[in-house]
Amino acid sequence: NAGVTQTPKFQVLKTGQSMTLQCAQDMNHNSMYWYRQDPGMGLRLIYYSASEGTTDKGEVPNGYNVSRLNKREFSLRLESAAPSQTSVYFCASSVSSRFSVPYGYTFGSGTRLTVV
Amino acid sequence: AQSVTQLDSQVPVFEEAPVELRCNYSSSVSVYLFWYVQYPNQGLQLLLKYLSGSTLVKGINGFEAEFNKSQTSFHLRKPSVHISDTAEYFCAVRGGGNTPLVFGKGTRLSVIA
Numbered sequence: 001n002a003g004v005t006q007t008p009k010f011q012v013l014k015t016g017q018s019m020t021l022q023c024a025q026d027m028n029h030n031s032m033y034w035y036r037q038d039p040g041m042g043l044r045l046i047y048y049s050a051s052e053g054t055t056d057k058g059e060v061p062n063g064y065n066v067s068r069l070n071k072r073e074f075s076l077r078l079e080s081a082a083p084s085q086t087s088v089y090f091c092a093s094s095v096s097s098r099f100s101v102p103y104g105y106t107f108g109s110g111t112r113l114t115v116v
Numbered sequence: 117a118q119s120v121t122q123l124d125s126q127v128p129v130f131e132e133a134p135v136e137l138r139c140n141y142s143s144s145v146s147v148y149l150f151w152y153v154q155y156p157n158q159g160l161q162l163l164l165k166y167l168s169g170s171t172l173v174k175g176i177n178g179f180e181a182e183f184n185k186s187q188t189s190f191h192l193r194k195p196s197v198h199i200s201d202t203a204e205y206f207c208a209v210r211g212g213g214n215t216p217l218v219f220g221k222g223t224r225l226s227v228i229a
Contacts, residue, residue: 104217
């Protein structure tokens with residue numbers, strides 16, 4: 001029962017480098033999300049994918065891109081990392097539908113990213 | 117659009133004392149409310165949720181929360197805390213359908229022996 005798996009768990013990047021954070025879920029959830037967590041700021045939504053084939057911007061999308069590769073996988077890419085992107089990144093998934101009562105999310109354990 | 121305000125950024129409390137973590141929300145539509153807990157260096161875990169029905173919701177680890185529509189609040193309570201409850205607690209709100217969760221900034225609960 002893996003739930004939501006994020007890789008890597010830790011990463012240090014130099015300013016200007018690129019990288020992709022990977023996220024996979026095995027619960028057959030249709031919706032997936034990327035959040036960043038910064039001290040005193042709570043969790044802020046970067047991008048989300050309500051269903052396979054769709055993606056939407058959240059509160060803080062600048063500097064990021066996403067790909068919903070299939071129903072299981074949702075990756076987050078930093079094309080040119082900046083120190084302001086130093087953060088802990090969480091992926092989450094849920095069952096969501098326009099017609100159903102919303103459920104809570106299942107979260108991964110996070111990726112701690114430092115940009116120097 | 118929905119938003120959440122957690123009124124206290126830090127709450128210190130002695131072991132076995134009661135605690136209340138406050139959360140207010142704003143929304144122009146029906147809301148669904150959640151409390152999550154984050155233990156050090158871990159992801160978030162769902163404590164409890166209010167979707168409909170009874171306004172008093174019971175969750176895991178002895179926590180409960182009361183939905184108050186007139187005061188737009190969803191405060192989290194526990195009658196007697198333990199050292200192991202030391203963590204950060206997040207209140208969150210979402211509307212219906214595919215709208216994403218919106219989180220508050222968190223309340224750090226520190227239980228003192």
